[in-house]
Amino acid sequence: MLTLNNQSNYIRKELMIKLLKSFFEGKLEQEIDRIPIDMNPKDSSTYRCCIYKDRAMIRYRIMALLGVSIEKEDNEYKPLKEYLNEALDRKNIDRPVMTVLDTACSSCRKVAYTITDACRGCLARPCSTNCPFGAISFINGHAQIDSDLCRNCGKCKDLCPFNAIIHTPVPCEESCPVGAVSRDDHGRMCIDYEKCISCGRCGRSCPFGAVMERSQIIDVASHIKNGTQLTAILAPSVIGQFPGSLKQTIAAVKAAGFNVLLDVADGAETTAKLEAEEFTEQQAEGKLLATSCCPAWVEAAEKHIDKMRDFVSSTKTPMYYTAETAKKLYPYNKIVFIGPCTAKKNEALRDSSVDYVLNFEELGAFFIARGIDVNDCSEKEFDNNTAGFQARAFAAAGGVAAAVESNLDAEVRKVFKPFGVDGLSRKNINLLKTAAAGKLPYNMIEVMSCEGGCICGPGVISNPKIVKKKLDKYKEETA
Amino acid sequence: MKKETGTGKIDVTICTGTTCYVMGASDLLTLEETLPEKILNRVNITGTTCLNLCKNKEDKPPFVMVNEKIISKANLESVKKAIQQELSGEKNANAE
Ligand code: FES
Numbered sequence: 001m002l003t004l005n006n007q008s009n010y011i012r013k014e015l016m017i018k019l020l021k022s023f024f025e026g027k028l029e030q031e032i033d034r035i036p037i038d039m040n041p042k043d044s045s046t047y048r049c050c051i052y053k054d055r056a057m058i059r060y061r062i063m064a065l066l067g068v069s070i071e072k073e074d075n076e077y078k079p080l081k082e083y084l085n086e087a088l089d090r091k092n093i094d095r096p097v098m099t100v101l102d103t104a105c106s107s108c109r110k111v112a113y114t115i116t117d118a119c120r121g122c123l124a125r126p127c128s129t130n131c132p133f134g135a136i137s138f139i140n141g142h143a144q145i146d147s148d149l150c151r152n153c154g155k156c157k158d159l160c161p162f163n164a165i166i167h168t169p170v171p172c173e174e175s176c177p178v179g180a181v182s183r184d185d186h187g188r189m190c191i192d193y194e195k196c197i198s199c200g201r202c203g204r205s206c207p208f209g210a211v212m213e214r215s216q217i218i219d220v221a222s223h224i225k226n227g228t229q230l231t232a233i234l235a236p237s238v239i240g241q242f243p244g245s246l247k248q249t250i251a252a253v254k255a256a257g258f259n260v261l262l263d264v265a266d267g268a269e270t271t272a273k274l275e276a277e278e279f280t281e282q283q284a285e286g287k288l289l290a291t292s293c294c295p296a297w298v299e300a301a302e303k304h305i306d307k308m309r310d311f312v313s314s315t316k317t318p319m320y321y322t323a324e325t326a327k328k329l330y331p332y333n334k335i336v337f338i339g340p341c342t343a344k345k346n347e348a349l350r351d352s353s354v355d356y357v358l359n360f361e362e363l364g365a366f367f368i369a370r371g372i373d374v375n376d377c378s379e380k381e382f383d384n385n386t387a388g389f390q391a392r393a394f395a396a397a398g399g400v401a402a403a404v405e406s407n408l409d410a411e412v413r414k415v416f417k418p419f420g421v422d423g424l425s426r427k428n429i430n431l432l433k434t435a436a437a438g439k440l441p442y443n444m445i446e447v448m449s450c451e452g453g454c455i456c457g458p459g460v461i462s463n464p465k466i467v468k469k470k471l472d473k474y475k476e477e478t479a
Numbered sequence: 480m481k482k483e484t485g486t487g488k489i490d491v492t493i494c495t496g497t498t499c500y501v502m503g504a505s506d507l508l509t510l511e512e513t514l515p516e517k518i519l520n521r522v523n524i525t526g527t528t529c530l531n532l533c534k535n536k537e538d539k540p541p542f543v544m545v546n547e548k549i550i551s552k553a554n555l556e557s558v559k560k561a562i563q564q565e566l567s568g569e570k571n572a573n574a575e
Contacts, residue, residue, distance in 0.1 A: 004503075004505075004506065005503040005506050005554065010502065010503070010552075013501065013502060242497065242500060242501075243495040243496070243497060243500045252497075361501070364500075365501070367497050367501070368497060368498050368501060372497065373496055373497045373498075373528070373529055374497045374500075375495075375496060375497065375528045375529065376528075461500065461501055461505065462500075462505040463505040463506050463508065463509055465509055465512070466505050466508050466509065
């Protein structure tokens, strides 16, 4: 996985801010087709072969930010202005959540192993003798891998006495925990959406920024501009995402154009309570219970771990319960969930609990585009009950299990044996398969798709170390 | 302006205005943890609200000031380098 801050996401944020700023100034329609050129003027230095390719890439990034599914709709003759107008006209969001900018994809090598110049062409030749697929031959005393035969087993690398063989992974493929990423005939990345769980890892791992979320910023911005009444519901992990206090962030969100603001941590309390009841029932039957608040995990269980389905809690997510409250309180408002998560976009489409989903990065772009500095905002409160620390701790790994535990009866608590799966890596998927088969000595499994929990989600702004500090401070304050 | 040597510390001011924060300043707030103690003793790290540098289109956030020097598009490495430079500058001034 790439670091939180890198050049690729810097450009994405810059673009988002540009688009929104120009949109709120009423100039986007005129300006949008000029952005790729303005970002890469003549004689500027380039990332790729030439400024023209750089400009083309900016164009695709803008398309993804407008919510276009580039695989389905890629007409090079079509001005961005038209894509913008289509985005402004659309009433509904559709699947899939991610989109591949295939022109940005550098078509990483199919064979993940390279024989370097350190190869001495030795006599023993353990690489070629032991290759199970006969993929290694010697040309001019130098080992060579036949890319048609190689199956990437890695045996040659392990056996070479000179360490002459290196592993060059394909980051997107490597990062996908469910094998949904593959390459087409040209070596370009494609996503099998039947398998995809919308976890967002590929997007965060591609060094070329060739996978992006289809953003909904334009949809939300146009509602703000048209004066639609909007209810924003804010994920517990918001703490520490912006400078200043949580209450200042609340004020900033309102200033950005959201009329009502609810705390999803309130919904998290409902989730924890209901999941505790469910655990008690499952426990009585000697069954396992797995948490259900992480939508990427729920999708992974459904699509990839047959036996797990019966054990995943049927309790809804904090987003769902908060949206329910939102509908009760303000039935005519559009609801926008704001959080750190990519998979929430998919969840929103599955149960239509909310109308739109933004991530923190996108919210930050709204602030900047509208000239709002959180530090300058005076403090405001949520329009529902602000939940205590326990519910807010949902955002970090271990937090959900702890919240469920505190909701259990004393008797049941004694037998509560939680196990945390921190991050859906391939290894952990296998571990969960073992758990589903009843082979682990635990009765409650908390699963977070993102390592570290929601505070490490693909849509966060803040370094998780800083967030942890703020979370601890919040704990003290609310204790 | 010449900094006092020996007693004076190097001022590292990290902008945590919203623009800088969103564009990556949170990483910079971990600076303290990443500096070796020897250097840590010689710097004075503070956060500040918007320095108004983000209003200028030419320079890019996040901004950090190391004494009087402005670092734009700052990251941990560029800040560390600037601190080093200031430190060796001081040494030279001392030697004179
Ligand atoms: S936010 Fe840092 S200079 Fe304005």
